[in-house]
Amino acid sequence: MDIKRYLREKRSLIEKALDESLPKTKEYPSLIHQAMRYSLFSKGKRLRPILALASAEVVGGKIKPVLPVACALELIHTWSLIHDDLPSMDNDDYRRGRLTSHKVFGEGIAVLAGDALLIQAFRLLSDLKSREDRNLKLILRVIKEISEAIGSRGLIGGQTIDLNSEGKEISLSRLKYIHSHKTGGLFRVALRSGTILSRAKKEEIASLTKYGEALGLAFQIRDDLRDKDEKSEQRKKKATYPALLGTKEAERLARLSKRKALSALKMFGERGEVLKELAESILDD
Amino acid sequence: MDIKRYLREKRSLIEKALDESLPKTKEYPSLIHQAMRYSLFSKGKRLRPILALASAEVVGGKIKPVLPVACALELIHTWSLIHDDLPSMDNDDYRRGRLTSHKVFGEGIAVLAGDALLIQAFRLLSDLKSREDRNLKLILRVIKEISEAIGSRGLIGGQTIDLNSEGKEISLSRLKYIHSHKTGGLFRVALRSGTILSRAKKEEIASLTKYGEALGLAFQIRDDLRDKDEKSEQRKKKATYPALLGTKEAERLARLSKRKALSALKMFGERGEVLKELAESILDD
Numbered sequence: 211m212d213i214k215r216y217l218r219e220k221r222s223l224i225e226k227a228l229d230e231s232l233p234k235t236k237e238y239p240s241l242i243h244q245a246m247r248y249s250l251f252s253k254g255k256r257l258r259p260i261l262a263l264a265s266a267e268v269v270g271g272k273i274k275p276v277l278p279v280a281c282a283l284e285l286i287h288t289w290s291l292i293h294d295d296l297p298s299m300d301n302d303d304y305r306r307g308r309l310t311s312h313k314v315f316g317e318g319i320a321v322l323a324g325d326a327l328l329i330q331a332f333r334l335l336s337d338l339k340s341r342e343d344r345n346l347k348l349i350l351r352v353i354k355e356i357s358e359a360i361g362s363r364g365l366i367g368g369q370t371i372d373l374n375s376e377g378k379e380i381s382l383s384r385l386k387y388i389h390s391h392k393t394g395g396l397f398r399v400a401l402r403s404g405t406i407l408s409r410a411k412k413e414e415i416a417s418l419t420k421y422g423e424a425l426g427l428a429f430q431i432r433d434d435l436r437d438k439d440e441k442s443e444q445r446k447k448k449a450t451y452p453a454l455l456g457t458k459e460a461e462r463l464a465r466l467s468k469r470k471a472l473s474a475l476k477m478f479g480e481r482g483e484v485l486k487e488l489a490e491s492i493l494d495d
Numbered sequence: 496m497d498i499k500r501y502l503r504e505k506r507s508l509i510e511k512a513l514d515e516s517l518p519k520t521k522e523y524p525s526l527i528h529q530a531m532r533y534s535l536f537s538k539g540k541r542l543r544p545i546l547a548l549a550s551a552e553v554v555g556g557k558i559k560p561v562l563p564v565a566c567a568l569e570l571i572h573t574w575s576l577i578h579d580d581l582p583s584m585d586n587d588d589y590r591r592g593r594l595t596s597h598k599v600f601g602e603g604i605a606v607l608a609g610d611a612l613l614i615q616a617f618r619l620l621s622d623l624k625s626r627e628d629r630n631l632k633l634i635l636r637v638i639k640e641i642s643e644a645i646g647s648r649g650l651i652g653g654q655t656i657d658l659n660s661e662g663k664e665i666s667l668s669r670l671k672y673i674h675s676h677k678t679g680g681l682f683r684v685a686l687r688s689g690t691i692l693s694r695a696k697k698e699e700i701a702s703l704t705k706y707g708e709a710l711g712l713a714f715q716i717r718d719d720l721r722d723k724d725e726k727s728e729q730r731k732k733k734a735t736y737p738a739l740l741g742t743k744e745a746e747r748l749a750r751l752s753k754r755k756a757l758s759a760l761k762m763f764g765e766r767g768e769v770l771k772e773l774a775e776s777i778l779d780d
Contacts, residue, residue, distance in 0.1 A: 233647060242647045242655040293610065298602035317583035318658045321606060325578065325613070326647040332617050333642035336635045346631035350621050353638070357618035362518060362527045362611040370527040373603045 213487035217260065223273075224259045224280060225251075231281045231334055245315045245323035246330075250288050252306050257492060258283040258396055261425075262404040264484050265418050268475075271408020279352055279403045282331035286360060287396060289331070290369070292324035299373060331356075345409070352403045359399040368392035372448070380449045388449075389430045390423070397426035417474045418485075424471035425489055431464040432493050468493055498772035502545065508558075509544045509565060510536075516566045516619055530600045530608035531615070535573050537591050542777065543568040543681055546710075547689040549769050550703050553760075556693020564637055564688045567616035571645060572681060574616070575654070577609035584658060616641075630694070637688045644684040653677035657733070665734045673734075674715045675708070682711035702759045703770075709756035710774055716749040717778050753778055 228250060233243050259280030266276045295302040295310040296317060303313050312320035335353045338346075358364055368391025371384065401422035405415045434450035435457065452460040471489050475482035513535060518528050544565030551561045580587040580595040581602060588598050597605035620638045623631075643649055653676025656669065686707035690700045719735035720742065737745040756774050760767035 237648075239647070239652050239655045239659070241659060242651060246647065289610075293606055296603070296606065298606060318581070319655065321578055321581065321583060322651050322655055322658070325574075325610070326651045328610070328613065329642050329646040329651065333639060333646060336638035336642060338632075338635060338639075346635060347623075350623060350631060350634065353621035354618060354623075357614050357621060361614040361618060362524070362531065363522075366527060366607050366611045366614065367524050370524045370604065370607055373607070374524070374526060 211483055211487055213484075213491050216484065216487070217491065220260050220263055221256050223277070224256045224263075224284070227277050227281050228284060231278075231285065232330060241315070241319060242322060242326055245311060245319050246327055248314060249292050249311050249323065250285065250327065252308055254284065254288075254306070256284060257429075258287055258400040261397065261400040261422070261485075261488070264488055265401045265404030266408045268418070268478050268481050268485055269405050269408045269410035269414050270481070271404070271410070276404050276407050278334045278337065279356075279407065280400075282334045282356070283396060283400050283403070285327045285331040285334070286356070289324040289328040290360070290365060290392075290396075292320055292327070294369065296320060299369070345407070348407055348409070352406055355399055355402060355406070359395040364391055364395045368395070375449065377447060380454075382454055385449050385451065385454055389427065389451075393430045394423055394426035397429070398422040413477065417477055420474040421471045421485060421489075424467045424474065425492070428464045428467035428471060428489075428493055431460050431467070435460060435464070464493070496768055496772055498769075498776050501769065501772070502776065505545050505548055506541050508562070509541045509548075509569070512562050512566050513569060516563075516570065517615060526600070526604060527607060527611055530596060530604050531612055533599060534577050534596050534608060535570065535612065537593055539569065539573075539591070541569060542714075543572055543685040546682065546685040546707070546770075546773070549773055550686045550689030551693045553703070553763050553766050553770055554690050554693045554695035554699050555766070556689070556695070561689050561692050563619045563622065564641075564692065565685075567619045567641070568681060568685050568688070570612045570616040570619070571641070574609040574613040575645070575650060575677075575681075577605055577612070579654065581605060584654070630692070633692055633694070637691055640684055640687060640691070644680040649676055649680045653680070660734065662732060665739075667739055670734050670736065670739055674712065674736075678715050679708055679711035682714070683707040698762065702762055705759040706756045706770060706774075709752045709759065710777070713749045713752035713756060713774075713778055716745050716752070720745060720749070749778070 232246055232250065235243050235247055237243055262276055262280040262283060263273050266273055291305060292311045294300050295305055296312055302310055304310060310320070311323055315323065332353065335349070335356065360366065362370070368388045372388045372392060375384065375388070398419060401418040402415060405418050431451045434452050451463065455463065468489060472486055475485055517531055517535065520528050520532055522528055547561055547565040547568060548558050551558055576590060577596045579585050580590055581597055587595055589595060596608055600608065617638065620634070620641065645651065647655070653673045657673045657677060660669065660673070683704060686703040687700060690703050716736045719737050736748065740748065753774060757771055760770055
């Protein structure tokens with residue numbers, strides 16, 4: 211299969227849906243809508259939404275009912291980036307080569323823009339108008355799983371420990387906690403959402419959950435390895451897998467995780483191809 | 496009816512449900528759970544949850560199915576207070592006589608605690624286990640209405656304009672926008688949630704929506720009038736109804752709004768008594 215073409219097509223679908231998911235810039239109060247759009251449309255890879263859509267395809271589901279969830283995941287991801295970058299957190303001036311939200315709009319508006327993106331995600335998730343599929347129980351289950359993945363027992367929990375570990379030496383188990391909660395949780399729930407909404411079987415959901423978790427870890431380590439020299443000063447102070455384990459051991463762990471992710475796809479046979487190719491492309495480009 | 500007893504009973508019900516709605520302080524990461532509980536349990540009047548419960552009673556509904564929504568509204572209210580108090584917003588050191596979250600836990604954790612409370616609200620709203628009533632469509636409708644009330648077209652919109660108006664002279668229409676979005680929206684949706692979940696008739700929902708809007712405005716003006724001398728320096732710089740209209744005219748507007756609120760209750764006859772007494776108690780104590 212032509213994975214590059216697949217990614218291009220899915221991304222264009224997602225960009226369009228994201229554009230429709232937020233009020234236009236001109237809408238009052240324009241400032242908050244400018245700030246929301248500034249961060250959302252900044253050359254993201256749209257990995258999480260793509261994973262949600264692909265997981266639906268792998269279990270034989272349709273893309274359309276998953277699209278609002280896919281967009282919600284990207285809004286949520288953007289909220290977490292804006293708040294992570296704040297002076298009171300990582301204090302980053304740049305993200306993806308552009309000034310961060312608080313550098314452009316000021317800290318107050320950056321906090322509010324993050325909040326508003328998070329809220330808009332739940333607005334999308336609960337909207338039935340845009341949905342063909344109206345299995346309400348499954349929609350509520352997905353809202354619940356997403357809230358759990360990003361709350362104090364999920365992403366926020368990871369960010370709390372991360373913030374609290376700054377400048378300290380931390381253990382491998384703590385590093386694992388941070389990353390499985392900050393990064394892993396959204397990957398995991400992206401895969402689960404797509405399959406749950408596609409009425410997949412329990413075993414299918416379980417396998418794609420494993421795939422999501424392993425992919426998340428491999429992605430994190432690759433990201434650490436790749437950006438070792440490119441990170442901001444502030445981010446360099448953070449513990450990473452290469453820093454804690456050494457480059458070689460970190461690379462070994464990344465390869466191991468990737469193998470785990472791929473082997474979780476076995477039960478899907480040829481249908482799993484897209485997630486195999488996705489993993490290759492995410493981990494090696 | 497004995498409104499004081501009514502309030503006491505409802506508050507105790509709500510306090511218990513709120514306590515069960517958050518992870519215990521000891522749960523890892525303890526710091527974030529401490530911060531979430533510190534702000535949530537700080538002598539709030541629990542007005543919004545009480546209004547949600549009372550509105551259900553007025554239309555002949557039960558309290559139990561509304562309780563998770565009532566709690567969610569209080570978590571949301573607490574999120575908005577924590578973020579409002581941040582140095583990048585109102586920069587308040589005290590709230591209800593206690594140090595604000597960022598003064599106790601630092602700014603980063605305060606941002607995260609607000610985020611986590613907001614997310615936990617949606618977790619509660621989407622949880623079916625705690626619900627006797629399982630009208631999924633109504634639950635999703637309530638989630639959607641709440642997201643709309645607090646997003647960039649609602650509470651966040653109001654806060655954006657508020658933040659942007661600091662130190663400036665503003666028009667009455669702008670002040671109305673700020674308050675109807677920052678304060679009015681949550682009052683309004685509290686009333687609507689309770690009635691929607693009780694399967695109320697359209698006219699009933701419309702009447703209680705009017706009640707909520709008028710009560711919200713009257714509450715805001717009373718709050719401005721009462722606290723004129725008690726407010727923090729930062730808050731004194733904000734435009735208020737008394738400052739813009741003069742005390743007399745502001746008092747007249749508050750009385751007018753209260754009358755509007757009470758007249759919206761007419762269709763409920765004796766059943767509306769509790770909301771009448773509630774309005775009296777909220778606006779005069």
